[in-house]
Amino acid sequence: MRKLVYASLAVILALKINAEPLPVLRSFPAGTQFALITKINYPQVTLQEIPSNWGTNLLGLMWLSSKKVEMSPASVIRDQENNTHVQAYLDTLKNEPVAVQFDFQGRIWVVWQLTKPEIQRTIKNKQNIW
Numbered sequence: 001m002r003k004l005v006y007a008s009l010a011v012i013l014a015l016k017i018n019a020e021p022l023p024v025l026r027s028f029p030a031g032t033q034f035a036l037i038t039k040i041n042y043p044q045v046t047l048q049e050i051p052s053n054w055g056t057n058l059l060g061l062m063w064l065s066s067k068k069v070e071m072s073p074a075s076v077i078r079d080q081e082n083n084t085h086v087q088a089y090l091d092t093l094k095n096e097p098v099a100v101q102f103d104f105q106g107r108i109w110v111v112w113q114l115t116k117p118e119i120q121r122t123i124k125n126k127q128n129i130w
Contacts, residue, residue, distance in 0.1 A: 025118055026082065033100050034114070034122045037093050043071040045090070045108060050097050050122065072107040080115045097122070 039046035048066040077085045077093070093111065097119045103109040114122065121127075 025115075025121060026112065028099050028112065029101055031101065033102075034097065034127050035100060036095060036097055037090070037111075038066065038095060040090055040094055042087060042090065043073075044068055045071060047100065050119065069102070070107045072103050072105075072109050075108055075111065077111045077113075079113045082112075 035047035097114040099112040101110040
């Protein structure tokens with residue numbers, strides 16, 4: 001009986017070690033917008049809707065919404081692992097999908113760089129359209 005228990009525990013442990021970890025999806029505050037940063041002229045940034053597929057990507061110049069907003073002086077930029085970066089990191093986010101939270105004056109307060117599972121969840125839930 002003990003051999004059976006130990007063998008089953010060994011099998012379960014081996015399966016857990018070889019299993020691919022589930023992606024961790026961050027939860028974002030209410031009012032967060034999901035967008036691409038298309039143009040950066042600090043402190044001014046141009047945001048555009050995230051294209052849902054290659055068709056909307058090709059026709060994006062005509063149909064996707066975009067807007068120019070300013071960064072708050074106290075803005076926070078977070079990468080895919082939720083590490084905080086300085087404003088110089090903003091240049092690496094050009095044409096990258098991000099989640100953006102605005103302050104009470106309509107300026108960008110927090111920017112999160114999205115992971116692939118978060119991008120897929122955003123498009124699936126149609127949060128990329130504003």
